[in-house]
Amino acid sequence: MTYDVPVAPGEKAELEERIEGVGEGWPMWEVFVRARRGISHVHIGSLHAPDARSALQNARDVYTRRGEGVSVWVVPSSEIHAFEPEAAAEYVEANEKVYRLATTYEIPDEVGQM
């Protein structure tokens, strides 16, 4: 099974480009779950929600569907500050954030074949 659905002869490989008019959407939240008593919360993934109450509801639906979790934390992704001791300065693109968040990353102008 391939998700790298091939480029048909004659089609251009649109990898990704800035699209005008696409909004920010709901903010992203990171989800931490403690599966049972005695262990600590573990980062389990992320999701989108308009507010904290909604984020908690969504986290329950998405990440604890099979009953995993006695405690759920949600944190806005933008509120997480990061530091990576092993990475030398030149390797770190955005050394304060956990991800290449869209708001912090410049999308280059040229779009083309790999």
Add this chain to the structure above:
Amino acid sequence: MSPEERFQAIIDEESKIEPTDWMPEGYRKTLIRQIAQHAHSEIIGMQPEGNWITRAPSLYRKAILMAKVQDEAGHGLYLYSAAETLGVTRDHLQELLHQGKHKYSSIFNYPTLTWADMGAIGWLVDGAAITNQVMLTRCSYGPYARAMVRICKEESFHQRQGYELLIRLCNGAPEQKQMAQDALDRWWWPSLMMFGPSDADSVHSEQSMKWKIKRVSNDDLRQQFVDMTVPQADYLGLTIPDPDLEWNAERGHYDFGDIDWEEFWRVVKGNGPMSRDRIEHKNRAWEDGAWVRAAATAYAAKQAGRAA
């Protein structure tokens, strides 16, 4: 060591690349496209199966189907989250899908016409997913590999339920077995097409292998799938619609007939039987829901204002 050398060294030692590591732009873009298309496949895949939820023949089957489709929504969500670590938003990726610039697994461009199709999809499509997903848990990009581990854990019941559904049909009334055979007749070749073109025709394969985004070739995965599935069809007492299908003792694999590559490219280009319907459905859900999303955003803003 240059950044490129360090990057390739991490990959070569079977370690993981994480979101803030230096990476070649090609690696980042290829991953965004592949992970996003994987996510889109899960979401679009909800439609052919969701089609039968209200008509499931028993409450047991209805519950299983609902749970399976919800899992798929969740899988899509995990995958979008993985893609977002690379500097794109989910809305952006969805827009690329809506505009036809991103694709999804071609198998979902076929219609689910009978109840037996639920079995065929579960058996063949999830069967194909097994051969691919285990490979992807070893992908070099951390967030994608971890999403795949989570997905694989949840998949175990998906694989079984489709096949079990067909066992019931094949052991049931003649009309039921006929329904199962008809479904296999329609879904077999599209399932083989899911693995993509032969690697000789696949532009990205070699680079993807070097970057360990892809671990096994399309042809090898397809062969693996055929070898696994033929005995399963035999067990059901169903006939695979390929007159050239034959065990080759020398190779130790099944030989099989030629794929209709014209059909394959036609579907990939967006001209499959359900291609228009799937995207229209997705677009409609998104557009109809705009006011809902806007309401939630507006309310959140009001609440934030009140709290201040």
Add this chain to the structure above:
Amino acid sequence: MSEQIVSSTPQGMPVVEMDSHLREVLSHADDNMVLAQRLGEWISYAPDLEIDIALGNIALDHLGVARALYTHAGEVEGEGRSEDDFAMRRTEREFLNLLLVEQPNGDFAQTIVRQFFFDVYQRLVWAELAESDDETLAGVAAKAGKEAAYHYEFSSSWMLRLGDGTEESHTRAQDAVDTLWRFTSELSEPYPEVWRSEVDAVFAETGLNIADDPYQRSGGREGFHTEHLGFLLAEMQWMDRSYPGMEW
């Protein structure tokens, strides 16, 4: 508030004789079955992925309760009927669900308003049935009560987001309230005042109004349904009726 004008069953309509306990179990089973069927229609159509997952989970909860109650109904009745006998092989005149739950989904606002009205009612039902002498029923009610608390959190929080979100969402929510209000006497009647005061509390926060309209339609519990149920059952029962007596 003006006195209600309740349109219930027509003169002469026979009420099927049934053991009252069986009737009670089947009523709640049918509520959950029909609502699960309605929510199942939203899958892959929801405004966003997280909402799709949430609605699907709520649908699964309702379906789970329906199945448990149908199975129990079979035990109470003692004639060997299975969950599918009840769900797939009864006619529209035999279903005992509330009229509210068979109403179409409409837009997201109508679905949320329907769910909210039902969740207020359902929590009261489970709290009561958790004390039932019927141990099995009490067990189902206890578990379902926890799920209903979550459903209520979902539907009531969306009532706030829609009622107090944008002008459009408020209008749509108000339209939904106006459309569905006439089916609510079946919910409020068993819990006079309590059901209404809980609804009023949430409405106060949203600025939504309850029209001073006296008209109410009832009859679901007697098998006198709206025209929607027939279509819903036609879709739900079609496979079983087309291929009778087969195993799936």
